[in-house]
Amino acid sequence: MYDLIPHIVNGLTLGLLFALIALGFTLIVGVMEVINLAHGAFFALGAYFAVAVIGGSWFSGTEFGAWWLGLPLATRYVVALIFGPICAAIAGMVLELCLRPTYGKAPLYGLLLTFGAALVIEELIRVFWGTGEQSLTIPQTINGAFLLGGLIFSKYKFFAAAFAVLAIFLVWLLLERTPYGAIIKAGSHDSEMVRALGYDLSKLRLAVFAFGACLAGLAGITMAPIWGLRPHIGIDVVIPAFLIIVIGGVGSFWGAVAAAMLVGLSVGISGAYAPAWAMLSMYILLILVVGVRARGLLGRKSALEN
Amino acid sequence: MISLSDIPTKSGFPLTPAMCVFLVAVASAPFWLEAVGLYSYLGIEVAIWILYAMGFNLLFGYAGLHSFGHGAYIGIGAYAFGLFQQNVAVSLWGGLLAAILAATLAGALVATFVAHRRGIYFALMTIAFGQVFWFCAIKLRWLTGGEDGLLGIPRPDMVLGPLRVSLQDNFSLYWFAAGVLGLAVLGMSRLVNAPFGRVLQAIRQNEMRARFAGYDVWRMKWLVFTLSAAIAGLAGGIFAMAQESAYPDIMSLHQSGTIVMMVLVGGGLVSFWGPVLGVLIYFVARDVIGGVTETWLLWFGLMFVVMVMLRPEGAAGLAHVIRSRLARPKAAAPAERSA
Numbered sequence: 001m002y003d004l005i006p007h008i009v010n011g012l013t014l015g016l017l018f019a020l021i022a023l024g025f026t027l028i029v030g031v032m033e034v035i036n037l038a039h040g041a042f043f044a045l046g047a048y049f050a051v052a053v054i055g056g057s058w059f060s061g062t063e064f065g066a067w068w069l070g071l072p073l074a075t076r077y078v079v080a081l082i083f084g085p086i087c088a089a090i091a092g093m094v095l096e097l098c099l100r101p102t103y104g105k106a107p108l109y110g111l112l113l114t115f116g117a118a119l120v121i122e123e124l125i126r127v128f129w130g131t132g133e134q135s136l137t138i139p140q141t142i143n144g145a146f147l148l149g150g151l152i153f154s155k156y157k158f159f160a161a162a163f164a165v166l167a168i169f170l171v172w173l174l175l176e177r178t179p180y181g182a183i184i185k186a187g188s189h190d191s192e193m194v195r196a197l198g199y200d201l202s203k204l205r206l207a208v209f210a211f212g213a214c215l216a217g218l219a220g221i222t223m224a225p226i227w228g229l230r231p232h233i234g235i236d237v238v239i240p241a242f243l244i245i246v247i248g249g250v251g252s253f254w255g256a257v258a259a260a261m262l263v264g265l266s267v268g269i270s271g272a273y274a275p276a277w278a279m280l281s282m283y284i285l286l287i288l289v290v291g292v293r294a295r296g297l298l299g300r301k302s303a304l305e306n
Numbered sequence: 307m308i309s310l311s312d313i314p315t316k317s318g319f320p321l322t323p324a325m326c327v328f329l330v331a332v333a334s335a336p337f338w339l340e341a342v343g344l345y346s347y348l349g350i351e352v353a354i355w356i357l358y359a360m361g362f363n364l365l366f367g368y369a370g371l372h373s374f375g376h377g378a379y380i381g382i383g384a385y386a387f388g389l390f391q392q393n394v395a396v397s398l399w400g401g402l403l404a405a406i407l408a409a410t411l412a413g414a415l416v417a418t419f420v421a422h423r424r425g426i427y428f429a430l431m432t433i434a435f436g437q438v439f440w441f442c443a444i445k446l447r448w449l450t451g452g453e454d455g456l457l458g459i460p461r462p463d464m465v466l467g468p469l470r471v472s473l474q475d476n477f478s479l480y481w482f483a484a485g486v487l488g489l490a491v492l493g494m495s496r497l498v499n500a501p502f503g504r505v506l507q508a509i510r511q512n513e514m515r516a517r518f519a520g521y522d523v524w525r526m527k528w529l530v531f532t533l534s535a536a537i538a539g540l541a542g543g544i545f546a547m548a549q550e551s552a553y554p555d556i557m558s559l560h561q562s563g564t565i566v567m568m569v570l571v572g573g574g575l576v577s578f579w580g581p582v583l584g585v586l587i588y589f590v591a592r593d594v595i596g597g598v599t600e601t602w603l604l605w606f607g608l609m610f611v612v613m614v615m616l617r618p619e620g621a622a623g624l625a626h627v628i629r630s631r632l633a634r635p636k637a638a639a640p641a642e643r644s645a
């Protein structure tokens with residue numbers, strides 16, 4: 001049992017990060033009723049922009065570049081942590097504008113359009129950053145390892161987990177304790193009613209898409225030092241995200257968080273016994289959950305079922 | 307927007323003008339492929355993908371079941387063909403039978419889980435199952451050779467009674483693939499114009515009404531999923547022969563998405579022949595744009611995005627609209643906006 005502790009800790013960290021990815025996804029699904037296959041692409045974009053900011057490769061050689069690289073890594077990291085998600089959010093807004101002609105049609109078109117967009121963004125990343133593996137350097141303070149009870153833990157994983165908890169808490173605060181959250185939630189229940197009450201639905205959708213993409217970008221920056229950064233990471237990441245959404249129930253905040261923890265734990269613990277098959281456990285979890293309860297753990301009836 | 311159901315049923319003999327054009331084009335391809343600057347291997351590849359895409363469109367366009375994990379079945383077909391050659395016997399018919407059987411079994415199993423689903427949930431479940439198969443193909447090293455795949459799959463001779471034809475060169479393999487494709491397309495065109503095809507379309511339009519009309523919707527959906535997996539398996543068997551290998555990449559979400567893109571770009575939602583156009587557009591784009599720039603997928607992806615935004619009926623839908631405009635220059639405009 002004692003041997004399992006590192007794996008459980010690993011699993012919980014992974015679960016929290018999955019939750020961060022899945023939250024943006026579930027927000028978009030809930031309000032827009034669009035399965036956004038480009039969510040992983042925003043994840044990748046956020047991380048790639050962060051790499052560009054930290055490495056300063058765009059303005060190397062200029063005076064500003066020299067001054068920028070002279071700043072401490074921690075400062076550059078914090079700037080990247082803000083800049084990356086903003087870029088992802090802008091990309092998200094562009095995609096939302098492209099999605100407008102598909103509203104009111106079968107949900108298939110949204111799925112297809114975002115699949116195409118994911119393909120385009122991935123290729124753009126290849127063009128601008130190359131096909132090779134990139135690495136996101138992190139400041140010394142959160143790098144390295146520490147000992148606890150005779151076991152070695154990576155400092156960064158704890159930082160990432162704490163960061164994810166903070167982000168999840170802030171999202172919860174936004175959704176549950178502010179008027180904006182009330183509008184967003186109302187939009188996912190009955191968008192016609194929201195419109196009738198005088199709220200601008202197209203602005204709401206734009207904002208929600210930007211916010212979801214921003215969360216994806218944030219998750220990308222947090223995840224990149226653990227998973228590495230490849231152009232096709234978007235596709236690798238979007239699959240766990242939507243498995244989690246389906247397991248947790250489409251559009252449900254706590255469903256997504258619970259499912260993410262469950263998936264993280266099952267991947268972590270099965271990783272202890274059969275590392276090569278760890279990722280399979282989430283598919284098995286999906287088939288088990290959805291086989292028994294079609295709507296997922298905490299899901300309610302959704303228009304997407306038709 | 308027009309849809310498949312706007313096309314009247316053609317009962318009886320399946321040799322329509324479009325079918326004749328298609329069969330003539332397939333039969334004559336080796337004689338003009340190289341003249342227009344292409345190569346004979348491309349012909350095989352296109353024939354295989356047309357077979358795969360048309361089988362997929364039974365599910366996607368006719369029944370309206372949007373599977374996003376169909377790459378699994380062409381992959382399973384390819385592996386089954388290769389494993390049969392390597393472990394049982396070097397035999398063309400045996401291998402193809404094994405490919406069809408394996409894909410049918412896998413398809414039937416998945417269909418049992420997903421046949422009562424609709425819409426996006428159906429798509430999500432098919433993605434999940436597709437990923438399970440893809441994952442197994444990568445991880446079952448002893449069976450599938452992992453990421454490298456199965457290498458050195460032979461191209462067995464075709465034995466037809468006393469006849470024995472070698473399929474070693476691309477030219478003869480093309481004839482074989484084209485023959486299989488022609489038979490399969492004749493069969494499929496008969497099928498979609500039969501009551502079965504009509505019921506599939508009824509299910510797409512309104513599943514509940516189809517059920518109330520007394521059709522066993524679950525069984526129909528199960529059947530069309532399994533059938534389309536079987537056709538994908540057949541395509542996979544020939545694909546393994548063409549590539550002389552089988553590898554997991556074809557089962558990935560990317561490739562499963564590619565077949566959806568092909569079918570949609572061509573207009574599988576509005577025409578039986580849509581998938582053919584889509585496959586042709588895809589391969590021409592790959593070879594022509596790919597010859598100019600390495601980032602051809604970027605341009606193809608952009609084209610796809612724009613098409614979903616503006617003309618989701620695809621190339622076949624565009625042709626249909628143009629034809630109806632030419633036929634009725636003034637009356638066409640309102641009719642087209644009605645949907």
